[in-house]
Amino acid sequence: MKNAKALTITYLTPVSFASLNGSDKEAENISSIKKLSRGTEQFPYGSSQWVRRALRDQLKNLGWTLSEGEAAKIAKGAATTEQKPDKYIDDDLFGFMGTVKGQAATTRTSPVRVSPLVSLNKYEGDLDFGTNYMGVKAGGNPNIFETEIHSGIYRGTVLIELDRVGCGDGFKDKKEELNSRERSKRVNSLLDAMKNLWSSGRQTRFLADISPKFVAAAILTTKNPIFLESVIPENGGVNAVILEEVLKDFKDEIKAVVFGARKDMFSALPESTITIGEAFNTMKKWVNEHYKS
Amino acid sequence: MYLFKLKAFAVTASFRIPESHTFQQTLPLPPITTLIGLVGAAVGLRFEDAMKFREDNELLLGIIGTNQGEFKDLWKYHKIKASEVISDVLVREYLTNFEMSLYVGSQRDDVVRHVRESFLSPCYALSAGNSDDLLKIQQVGEVKNTDEVPLLEFKNTVLAGDYSANFDSAIDLEKVPITETIRAPQVYLLPTAFNFNGSERRVSERKSFTFVGSPIRLRDPIPGFQIEEEAIVLI
Numbered sequence: 056m057k058n059a060k061a062l063t064i065t066y067l068t069p070v071s072f073a074s075l076n077g078s079d080k081e082a083e084n085i086s087s088i089k090k091l092s093r094g095t096e097q098f099p100y101g102s103s104q105w106v107r108r109a110l111r112d113q114l115k116n117l118g119w120t121l122s123e124g125e126a127a128k129i130a131k132g133a134a135t136t137e138q139k140p141d142k143y144i145d146d147d148l149f150g151f152m153g154t155v156k157g158q159a160a161t162t163r164t165s166p167v168r169v170s171p172l173v174s175l176n177k178y179e180g181d182l183d184f185g186t187n188y189m190g191v192k193a194g195g196n197p198n199i200f201e202t203e204i205h206s207g208i209y210r211g212t213v214l215i216e217l218d219r220v221g222c223g224d225g226f227k228d229k230k231e232e233l234n235s236r237e238r239s240k241r242v243n244s245l246l247d248a249m250k251n252l253w254s255s256g257r258q259t260r261f262l263a264d265i266s267p268k269f270v271a272a273a274i275l276t277t278k279n280p281i282f283l284e285s286v287i288p289e290n291g292g293v294n295a296v297i298l299e300e301v302l303k304d305f306k307d308e309i310k311a312v313v314f315g316a317r318k319d320m321f322s323a324l325p326e327s328t329i330t331i332g333e334a335f336n337t338m339k340k341w342v343n344e345h346y347k348s
Numbered sequence: 349m350y351l352f353k354l355k356a357f358a359v360t361a362s363f364r365i366p367e368s369h370t371f372q373q374t375l376p377l378p379p380i381t382t383l384i385g386l387v388g389a390a391v392g393l394r395f396e397d398a399m400k401f402r403e404d405n406e407l408l409l410g411i412i413g414t415n416q417g418e419f420k421d422l423w424k425y426h427k428i429k430a431s432e433v434i435s436d437v438l439v440r441e442y443l444t445n446f447e448m449s450l451y452v453g454s455q456r457d458d459v460v461r462h463v464r465e466s467f468l469s470p471c472y473a474l475s476a477g478n479s480d481d482l483l484k485i486q487q488v489g490e491v492k493n494t495d496e497v498p499l500l501e502f503k504n505t506v507l508a509g510d511y512s513a514n515f516d517s518a519i520d521l522e523k524v525p526i527t528e529t530i531r532a533p534q535v536y537l538l539p540t541a542f543n544f545n546g547s548e549r550r551v552s553e554r555k556s557f558t559f560v561g562s563p564i565r566l567r568d569p570i571p572g573f574q575i576e577e578e579a580i581v582l583i
Contacts, residue, residue, distance in 0.1 A: 089422065093417035103478075104423060168480055212482055277470065308469075
C-alpha cells in the first residue's frame with residue numbers, strides 16, 4: 056500500500072420510505088425534497104453538504120469532539136470552525152476557510168470529497184398527508200400539510216485523499232502534523248461513520264436507514280473516483296460486467312479492491328463480494344498498512 | 349501545436365458566475381479560470397502559481413461539454429451579522445451528469461507531456477467546480493502534434509471573444525427531439541487575470557467569451573483544431 060494516494064468508495068443504499076433532504080419551499084404547506092432534473096424526469100437527492108453533516112454527526116456519535124460554531128473574527132461573513140486540524144478530526148477531514156480582517160485567510164481544502172447521494176429512481180410525485188392538531192386546544196383549526204416522500208435506490212461516492220490527511224494546509228508547521236497512527240485512526244473512524252451513515256433530518260416521522268448496502272471500494276495510486284457512475288443496480292442485483300470493466304481499465308492504478316454487500320438484498324452480485332462488515336474491515340486493513348509503510 | 353485530450357465525468361458540476369452571492373447561477377461550461385485551476389490541482393499548484401504556470405508556458409486550454417440536466421441546490425449556512433451568528437440560505441445552480449473533453453495544448457512538447465502525466469496521477473483530487481463535485485477521469489489521450497485549420501461549426505464549447513453577431517444557427521430542427529432544449533450562444537464577460545496579494549486576489553482583466561450550446565455556424569471561420577468529431581478552439 057506504499058504508493059497509495061486515495062481510497063474511493065461508491066455505495067448503494069435502498070431507501071423504502073423517506074423524505075431525506077428538505078428543499079426550498081415550492082408550495083404552501085408542502086415540504087419539498089431536493090430533486091434534480093434529467094430530461095423530463097426528476098430524481099431526489101441528498102446534497103453533498105447533507106452527507107457531510109451526516110458524517111460529522113456520526114463522528115460525534117463515535118466519541119470524537121468536533122470543532123464547530125466558532126464565530127469568525129470579523130464582524131461580517133460566514134461563521135467558521137476552530138480551524139485546528141491537529142486537534143479536531145472534522146477540521147482535518149472536512150477542511151475550513153477562516154478569515155480575519157487584515158490577515159491572510161486560513162484555508163484547508165477537504166481531503167475527503169463527498170458526492171451527493173442521488174436516487175437512481177425517479178420521483179413519482181408521492182406525498183404523505185398529515186394534519187397538525189397542535190393549535191386546536193388553543194382554539195385554532197387543525198392544519199393540514201403534505202410532505203414529499205420517495206422510495207428508491209440511492210448512489211453516492213466518497214474519495215479520501217490519504218496523503219493529505221493529518222498534514223498540509225491548515226497545519227501551522229511540520230511539528231503539528233499527525234503521526235501515521237493518528238492518521239490511520241481518523242480515516243478508520245471516517246470509515247466507521249460511513250458504515251453507520253445516518254442523517255438526522257426528517258427522521259422523526261420518516262426513519263430511514265441510509266447506511267451502505269453495497270460498496271465498491273478501491274485503494275489507488277491516483278486520485279480518481281473510479282466507480283463514480285459505474286455501480287449500477289440491475290434486475291434486483293448489481294451489474295458486475297461494468298464493474299469488471301472498471302477494474303480492467305484502471306488495473307494499473309488499483310492497489311486493492313473490495314466489493315461488499317448485504318447479500319440477501321441483491322439478486323446478483325460480483326463473484327468476489329463479501330459482507331458489508333468484512334468489506335469495511337478490509338478497507339481499514341488497507342488504511343493501517345498504508346500509513347505503516 | 350502539441351496537445352492531448354482528457355475525458356472526464358461528474359455527477360454534479362457548478363461553475364459559479366463571479367459576483368453572484370445568494371443565487372449562484374452556473375455557467376454551462378467551465379470558464380478559463382476554472383480550467384486553469386483544474387490544471388493547477390493536477391500539477392499541484394495553488395491558483396496563483398497555476399496562472400503563472402499557464403502564462404510562462406503559453407498553455408492553451410479548450411473545453412467541450414454536455415450535461416443531462418440542471419437543478420438548484422439549497423445551502424444553509426451560518427453567517428455573522430452585527431456580531432451575531434445567524435442562519436441563512438443561498439441557492440446554487442448545478443448541472444448533472446456532466447461529461448467533458450478537456451484539450452491541453454502548447455507549442456512546448458515537454459510542458460504538454462508534464463501536464464498529461466499530472467492528470468494521470470493528480471496531486472489533488474479533481475472537481476467540476478465545487479470541491480465535492482467529484483470528477484472522474486475516464487481517459488487521458490496521447491500527445492499529438494496537430495496544426496490549426498479554419499473552422500466554422502461549433503457546439504457545446506467556449507470561444508474566446510464575442511460571436512453574438514457572427515453566427516447562424518446550425519440546428520437541424522427535423523432531427524431534434526421535442527424534449528431537447530435548444531440553447532442559443534451566451535456571451536459572458538469573465539475574469540482572465542488577477543492581482544494577487546497574499547490570499548487576496550482582485551480581478552485585473554476581463555474578457556468576453558461565447559458559450560456555445562446548440563450547433564452554430566460562424567459567418568467567418570476562426571482557427572482551431574478538428575479532433576475526430578470535435579471542433580475545438582484553444583483559449
